[in-house]
Amino acid sequence: MTAPAHAFHLAQLNVATLRYPLDDPRVAPFVELLDPVNAAADGAPGFVWRLVGEGDDDATGLRPLGEDVIVNLSVWETPEALWDYAYRSGHLDVMRRRREWFERHVRAHLVLWWVPAGHVPTVAEAVARLTELQERGPSPRAFTFASPxxxxxxxQESGAGPAAV
Structure with missing residues (x-):
């Protein structure tokens, strides 16, 4: 028997390497956009959850991949919901300016994977999925919008049932 589609949600991690420290005036426009962009995500159709730092409204203080790398980790009901938020909302305007604030990544900087509904992925889990994508390429365990x-x-690939996706 196949589990209903709503039994799973889509997790995403994206990372960005800062060109300058977050308190540098050259990054101030990005920092000023964090609250409105995060509020838009929180209110977007299909949004489930996003990582925030201790006492913060964003996760920019968390640096699991180094002092110059910020992370964004969230969960969405469907790939379409995430796509619509990322590419059909005000978020796209921020993405168009990313080269002002972030270095160009040589390796994959975005990874998607399925989680059981209600599961909150850890940063370690997310980083492991990104590493898997970078080292082995896209698979059902770690993929991108271009390789869904x-x-x-x-x-099916996990062989351990829906809870192990």
């Missing part, structure tokens, strides 16, 4: 996989494919 379904939750059913992820469950």
């Amino acid at each position: 996989h379904t939750a059913a494919e992820a469950a």
